[in-house]
Every structure is written in C-alpha cells, then in structure tokens.
Amino acid sequence: MSFDKTLKYHIPNNITWITMKTYLSIWLHSEGERPSKVNDKLQNFGFVPIKGAYDYVYKWDKEASIEEVLNIGDQIQGELSGDKVLFELETVRE
Numbered sequence: 417m418s419f420d421k422t423l424k425y426h427i428p429n430n431i432t433w434i435t436m437k438t439y440l441s442i443w444l445h446s447e448g449e450r451p452s453k454v455n456d457k458l459q460n461f462g463f464v465p466i467k468g469a470y471d472y473v474y475k476w477d478k479e480a481s482i483e484e485v486l487n488i489g490d491q492i493q494g495e496l497s498g499d500k501v502l503f504e505l506e507t508v509r510e
Contacts, residue, residue, distance in 0.1 A: 436480050438488065438507040439470035448500025457495050461488065470506070480507065 440463055444451055455465065463472035474488065485507045492503060 435510045436476040436478075436507060437510060438474040438476070438480075438485060438505055440472040440474070440492075441469075441504045441506075442471050443502040445500035445502075449496075454496065454499060454501055458492070461492060461495070 440458065442454065442458075444454065458472055459465070461474070463474050465471065466473050485505065489505050492505075496503065
C-alpha cells in the first residue's frame with residue numbers, strides 16, 4: 417500500500433480543530449493569602465474554577481505557543497508573589 421503525497425485537503429479557515437487548555441493546580445499555605453483573594457486574582461487572568469484533578473482551567477481561543485503559555489505562568493507568578501501560593505500549569509491539546 418502506498419501513500420499518495422499529492423492528495424490535498426481543503427480545511428476552511430473558520431474551523432478550529434484543536435482546542436488548547438491550560439490547567440492550573442494551586443497549593444495554599446495556612447500563613448498565606450486568603451483563598452478567596454487568590455481566586456479573584458486567578459479569575460482576572462481568565463482562569464475558571466473547576467472541580468476535579470485541577471483547580472482551574474484557561475481555554476485558549478487559538479493554538480497557543482510555548483512562549484504564550486510561559487507568559488501566563490510569568491504573570492501568575494508575579495501576581496501571586498508573596499502570597500505563599502504554589503502553582504503548577506499543564507497545557508494540553510484536546
């Protein structure tokens with residue numbers, strides 16, 4: 417069986433095939449910022465609280481680059497600096 421390399425597919429520009437999401441897990445410290453305040457800060461970045469294996473999700477409206485994901489991580493670190501909050505990001509295609 418051979419593969420025809422000349423076969424071409426037309427994909428309309430308005431169809432999004434890849435959905436990217438960045439999941440966020442946080443760990444709060446008893447001597448740190450109030451959870452409600454941390455929640456407000458994260459929601460201001462566009463993260464939505466969820467139940468399950470992760471605490472928040474950010475839904476990208478496009479294919480995000482590594483630099484864009486790192487930029488969000490940098491912004492979260494800056495905003496939560498001094499709040500005694502640890503966080504972990506995981507970005508996946510779905």
